[in-house]
Amino acid sequence: xPSLKELRxxxxxxxxxxxxxxxxxxxxxxxxxxxxxxxxxxxxxxERMERVLAAVASSVTDGAGAPPLLAGTGKEQTHLxxxxxxxxxxxxxxxxxxxxxxxxxxxxxxxxGKTVQLFCVxxxxxxxxxxxxxxxxxxxxEDVTKPAPSFGPARDIAMQLASMYEDGAFDVCTVVYxxxxxxxxxxxxxxxxxxxxxxxxxxxxxxxATPAGRAVYExxxxxxxxxxxxxxxxxAVQMYRAILESFASEQASRMTAMxxxxxxxxxxxxxxxxxxxxxxxxxxxxxxxxxxxGAEAL
Amino acid sequence: xxxxxxxxxxVSPEALLLSEEVEMVVVPGDEGDFGVLPGHAPMISTIxxxxxHVFAGGSVQKRIFVxxxxxxxxxxxxxxxxxxxxxxxxxxxxxxxxxxxxxxEDADDAADETxxxxxxxxxxVARAKxxxxxxxxxx
Numbered sequence: 001x002p003s004l005k006e007l008r009x010x011x012x013x014x015x016x017x018x019x020x021x022x023x024x025x026x027x028x029x030x031x032x033x034x035x036x037x038x039x040x041x042x043x044x045x046x047e048r049m050e051r052v053l054a055a056v057a058s059s060v061t062d063g064a065g066a067p068p069l070l071a072g073t074g075k076e077q078t079h080l081x082x083x084x085x086x087x088x089x090x091x092x093x094x095x096x097x098x099x100x101x102x103x104x105x106x107x108x109x110x111x112x113g114k115t116v117q118l119f120c121v122x123x124x125x126x127x128x129x130x131x132x133x134x135x136x137x138x139x140x141x142e143d144v145t146k147p148a149p150s151f152g153p154a155r156d157i158a159m160q161l162a163s164m165y166e167d168g169a170f171d172v173c174t175v176v177y178x179x180x181x182x183x184x185x186x187x188x189x190x191x192x193x194x195x196x197x198x199x200x201x202x203x204x205x206x207x208x209a210t211p212a213g214r215a216v217y218e219x220x221x222x223x224x225x226x227x228x229x230x231x232x233x234x235x236a237v238q239m240y241r242a243i244l245e246s247f248a249s250e251q252a253s254r255m256t257a258m259x260x261x262x263x264x265x266x267x268x269x270x271x272x273x274x275x276x277x278x279x280x281x282x283x284x285x286x287x288x289x290x291x292x293x294g295a296e297a298l
Numbered sequence: 299x300x301x302x303x304x305x306x307x308x309v310s311p312e313a314l315l316l317s318e319e320v321e322m323v324v325v326p327g328d329e330g331d332f333g334v335l336p337g338h339a340p341m342i343s344t345i346x347x348x349x350x351h352v353f354a355g356g357s358v359q360k361r362i363f364v365x366x367x368x369x370x371x372x373x374x375x376x377x378x379x380x381x382x383x384x385x386x387x388x389x390x391x392x393x394x395x396x397x398x399x400x401x402x403e404d405a406d407d408a409a410d411e412t413x414x415x416x417x418x419x420x421x422x423v424a425r426a427k428x429x430x431x432x433x434x435x436x437x
Contacts, residue, residue: 041313048309048377052342052370151311217370218341220329229344230368233381240311 004283007276011269018265024090025258032183032251038149039180039244046237053234055217056227057196067224069162069231072195073171078115080138080170081106082161082193082239084177084246085125087142091250092257094178094186099128101188102176106133117170121157121243138169149247154240161239162232165194177242178249184256186249193238196231304336305375306352308362310383316362322353323376325369334376341371347426349386350378351435361386363430365423386430394431398424 002010057070083102085095102125106116118133120126120140129137139160144153161173173194178186219226306323308316324333326348345367352360365382401421408414 038312042311044307044314045309045311045379048307048370048379052368052377052379055370056342216340218339220327220341220343226342226344226368233368237311 002279004276004279007272007279011272011276014265014268014272018262018269021258021261021265025255025262028091028251028255028258032248032255034148035244035248035251036180039241039248042241042244046241049230049234049237053196053230056219056223056230059216059219059223067228067231069165069194069235070196070227073168075171076114078117078170078172079109080117080119080161080164080173082119082121082157082173082175082242083125083129084175084242085120085122086246086250087123087145089124090257091254092260094250094253095122095124095128097186097188098176098178099125101190102129103132105176105190106136119157119161144243145247149240149243151236151240154243155236158232158236158239161194162235170194175239175242177246178253180245180248180252183252186253189245191238191242193235196234302336304334304338306334307375307377308350308364308380308383309377310380315380315383316360320352320354320359321356324351324353325376325378326350326364327369334371337373338371338376340373343369343371345369345378345380347423349430349435358434361430361434363389363427365427386434389427389431391428391431394424394427398428 081102083098085098089095102118106118109116116133116136118129118137120129120137121144123140123142126137126140141153141157144157164170165173172192174190174192176188176190179189180186303319303321304323306316306318306320307314322333322335324331325343326346328344328346331348332343345364347365348363350360350362350364351358352362363384363386364378364380367378367380370377370379398421401417401424405414405417405421408417
């Protein structure tokens with residue numbers, strides 16, 4: 001049986017932990033609201049970008065000479081996985097789920113005899129993968145969402161990916177991130193960046209061209225030149241979207257985790273207080289019995 | 299077109315900046331400025347760093363600086379996808395001049411060809427920005 005003093009110390013310590021977790025929950029909730037707004041604000045650009053890209057891509061893929069960012073290198077030997085994790089911990093299963101997915105995916109690719117390279121955005125994902133895939137990690141980016149996620153860093157990453165691709169460093173590039181579904185649910189989602197998934201563009205092009213029955217676009221300068229500019233930009237937009245989704249998911253995940261932690265701390269405090277009171281009562285009773293039996297003995 | 303207005307939309311990666319019906323917009327295309335009136339032939343064009351002029355009532359209502367991007371034009375709408383956009387009146391002249399100075403130093407110091415190219419491109423944007431303040435078109 002712990003002494004009264006020990007119990008008191010434990011109660012104080014759990015209480016201060018609870019204060020921290022509940023503060024973190026509040027902060028995450030506030031950040032989540034901003035992150036969700038940002039993700040929604042970014043949507044119109046991405047949608048219109050897709051529309052334009054679909055129109056251009058459909059007119060170019062008919063002919064030969066599509067740029068490699070669209071058509072691929074013709075091989076699937078080297079896979080680059082970009083994982084978007086968080087820089088800070090204490091956010092529940094956010095990073096663990098992501099890393100589990102990447103690990104499974106990477107192992108499978110290696111089993112198939114492919115070369116796997118990893119590009120880690122965020123400190124935590126790298127920390128968890130370093131053990132098994134330390135040699136495969138080619139780059140680690142930290143603090144991309146600091147002070148808030150913005151387009152600049154996403155564009156830098158995309159430019160680096162594009163230039164690595166031109167140098168032939170990899171054949172296929174997939175970004176893996178947590179997609180924000182709701183506050184309770186975030187799904188680990190792989191998205192193929194390079195080569196650009198053509199099925200989507202064909203569907204999209206059909207949707208744009210048929211209902212309006214509209215004449216084909218004129219291009220200024222040529223389709224090829226526009227495409228050559230559009231594709232790297234689309235890369236940046238997709239990267240930005242992944243980072244925004246991931247950031248919103250991180251905050252949601254942290255909010256849920258901290259809410260649970262606060263509740264657990266509350267339960268623990270109740271239990272300890274009960275224990276404390278009982279022990280105190282037992283001491284009092286014991287002392288009373290001692291005094292009474294002492295008096296009776298006289 | 300009977301109603302004589304174009305749906306004009308200006309979007310940056312971070313937000314939908316402008317969405318309204320206008321009489322005409324003049325967009326700085328890579329191969330020269332082009333004006334968009336209702337019923338324009340559908341086209342897609344790249345944009346150089348320059349100023350988008352929004353017309354209403356026969357004169358310029360808004361001047362917006364864009365650092366480059368794309369324009370999609372259809373008979374009833376004009377969508378501009380811009381990398382960076384700001385209203386010309388809100389550009390801080392001193393900041394641009396400072397930027398211009400820093401960038402030309404960067405361009406001189408650039409170690410290799412790619413770096414030099416990047417700073418040259420940024421220098422062009424900054425120059426276009428300064429020009430946007432100094433020489434307003436279509437008075």
